[in-house]
Amino acid sequence: MQKLKPSQRAINTKPSPIRGLVNLANIQKAKGVKVNHFNIGQPDFPTPKDFFTEVRKFKEKVVAYAPSQGRAETQEAWEVYFKSVGINYKAEECIVTLGGVEALFLAHAALLDAGDEILIFEPFYPYYENHADILGTKVVPISLSIKNGFHLPPEKEMQKKVTKRTKAILFCNPSNPTGVVFTPQEVKTVAKFAKKNKLWIIADEVYREYGFERAALSMAKIKEVQNQVILTDTTSKRFNLCGGRVGVLASHNKEFMQNVFKLAQSRESVPTIEQLAVVKLLKNAKKYYQPTIKLFKERRDAIYHGLQDIAKTVSGLTFQKPEGAFYIIVGLPIKNAQHFSEWLLTDFRHNNTTLCVSPAAGFYKTKGLGLNEIRLSYVVGIPIIKESMLMLKKALSEYQNKFPKLCK
C-alpha cells in the first residue's frame, strides 16, 4: 500500500467517455464556433411549468431532512405513476433516490459483495461499471451486435458467462446507448435465464415510455421473477428534469428492501423540495410525457432518414432504425471513432459550425469493440438534425480524403 495516494478503486475508475470531448467542444465554442451537440443524454424540452409552480408552493418553514426512504407523498406518487403504466409497487416498496443512478448504485451495493459478478449487455451506460469499481465487484459483459440491431444473442451465449460468482443481471430497456426496445419475448427470455440461474435482475427502465413501434414490457410485470426484480427509475427523462434528481428503487422483496434501506440511511436523504414538487408530475405523468414522445419519434425518423441519405453516397455505414429512448449507434467506415470525433471538433467546419458526438467504444467493456461506432443522442430540433446529417456526410467525405489510412 502506498501512503498518501488515492485508493486503487478511484485510480481504476474511468472518467466519463465523453468528458474529454466536452472540454474540446467548450474550447471551440470559446473561439466562436457553433457546436451541434449529439453527445448529451438530456432532453432539450422545457421542464413542465407545473414543476416550477409546485416548487414555489413549498411552504414548510424548515427545509428538513426527508426520511431516508423518501417523503411519504413522493413514495405514494411513485405508486400512482407505476399503476398508470400497469406496474404494481406499493408506496412502501419504493425508496426515493438521487435520480436513477443512485438507485442503480444502491441496488448494486445491496446485492453484490466484492468479487461478485454482474452480467450486463454491452454497450452500456458507463457508470454501471464505475459503481463496480467503487464496490469491488466485476462487470461481465454480454456483447450485443450492431448487426442485429443490438437485440439479444442466443441464450447459450448468455449462459457461457455465468460463473459461481454471478449474482445479478442488469437489464436496461429501452436501452441507452443503443436505442433498442427489447421485444416482450426477449424480456421473458432474460427473466427465464435469471430464474434458472437464480440471479437478481436490476431492471433499469428510465426510458420506459420511449418505445416508438411498441411499448417496452416492464420486467416488473413478469410474475415468475417478481421477487428477484429490482426496478430503477427516475423523473429525469420523461419530465425533462435531469437536474431535479428524484429517482426511485422499487422491489417486492422484503429482505432486499430492509437491507438496502440501511444503505439509503447512510446518505441521509434526497432533497425535500424536489421530492414534493414531482408529486403532481408523477400522478399525472402521461399528460407531460405524451407530447414529447411524439416529438422524439419525429426526430428519430429525421435522424434515421438523414443517415439513410448518407449511406447512399458513403459506403460502409452500419445502423438500424432505433426503436426507443433517444439514442442511435452508428458504425462508420473508419478505424478510430475517437480520432474522428476529436477531428470534428478541432478541424471540421461547415458555416463555422461543427458536431459533438460520442465515440461508442467507451460504452463497451470488451476491448476492441465499438471502435468505429459513434452514439448520437437526438435531443436537438429537427432542423438541426437535418443540418447535422448533411454535415456528417460532408465530414466523412473530407475525413476519408484526409486520413485514408484511418478509413475502411
Place this chain on the structure above:
Amino acid sequence: MQKLKPSQRAINTKPSPIRGLVNLANIQKAKGVKVNHFNIGQPDFPTPKDFFTEVRKFKEKVVAYAPSQGRAETQEAWEVYFKSVGINYKAEECIVTLGGVEALFLAHAALLDAGDEILIFEPFYPYYENHADILGTKVVPISLSIKNGFHLPPEKEMQKKVTKRTKAILFCNPSNPTGVVFTPQEVKTVAKFAKKNKLWIIADEVYREYGFERAALSMAKIKEVQNQVILTDTTSKRFNLCGGRVGVLASHNKEFMQNVFKLAQSRESVPTIEQLAVVKLLKNAKKYYQPTIKLFKERRDAIYHGLQDIAKTVSGLTFQKPEGAFYIIVGLPIKNAQHFSEWLLTDFRHNNTTLCVSPAAGFYKTKGLGLNEIRLSYVVGIPIIKESMLMLKKALSEYQNKFPKLCK
C-alpha cells in the same frame, strides 16, 4: 455465496441507532402523547427566507444536470464562504456534494481500498461506519472518555492504533455527538500525528461556527498538512437547511481531486435549484448563522444548568459543559441506556408528555462503551429544555425505584 440473498455488506451495515426509537416515538404520538425530541441532529430554526426567495428566482427553462463538480456559481460561493472564515480553497478545489455525508463517502472511497483502515475518534457519527461497511474498509476507533470531556487521549494511545493498513484519520471538530471543540493545540497534535504517519486527514467541520467558548481551528489552516487534508462541509446546519442537500468536499491535493472527481461523475450531479439557491447564503454566511449561534449558546447553558440541577439530587451523573455544536453526552447512573430510552417512550409520562433521547452506545464502535450514556441534541426552545430537564430528573427517580437492578 448464497444465491438470491442481499450482499453481506448490506446485511452487515447497521441501521441508524436511533431509528427504532423514532418508530417507538411515533407510536406514542399516534396515541396522543406529546414527545419532546432530543434525538434529532437538525436545527429547529426556520430556514432563511432568502433561500426560498432564491429558489423562486430560478428562471432556467430546463432543470438540467449540473456539472458533476457542481455549478460554477456554487463552487465560487464556497470559495467566498471559506474565505470569510479564513480558509483558502479556490472554486476549482471544491466539489459540490449531496450534503456533508456524500463528501465523507466520496473521500472515504477515493482514499481507502478494501481492507484499508481509517482511524476515528469514538463516539462518532454512525454513518462513518456504514460507509466503511459499503466500501469494505475498516474503522479503527480511538476511544475518547466522557471523564475528560471527550478531549484527545495521549498521543501514544493514538499511535498504538496505527498499522500498515492505516491510511487516514477522520477528525470531526466541533464534534457530533460529543459537543467538544478541540483546542488549537489538539488540532495541531492530530495534524502532527497524521504528518508523522503519512495519513490522509478527513476533516468534518460542519459545525465550524458553533464554538461557544472558542472558535474551532480549522484543520485546513494547518500548513504542514495542507496537501493531505480533505475538508468536508455542508450548508445543512449553519443555514438550517438539512433537506437542501448541498455540501462540499475541498482539497488542495490535485491528484486526489482528479480521482475523486471520477467518483463524483458516477452519481451525475447534485440538484441544480438548491445549488443556485445557496449561493447568496454562502456569500453572506455570517448574517444567517450568527443569530442562531447566540441562541444555541443560551440553550447550551439551559441544558447544562438543568443537568447540574439534576445532579444535586441524583448521584452518578457524568457530563461536561459542551463547547460547541448542539449536542451533549450524559452518563446516567443506569446500566442500559437503551432500555431507559425505550422505557421513557413507552411508560414515562409527565402531563402526558415524554422524552425521546438517543442511547449513546450506537455512537461507539467498541463494544461495551457508552452503555450508560445518552446523547441529547438541543434543537428545541429553552422552555422545552427546562421542562424536559425536570422530566429527566423525575424519570431517573422513577426508573431507579422501578428497576433497581438496572441502576448503578
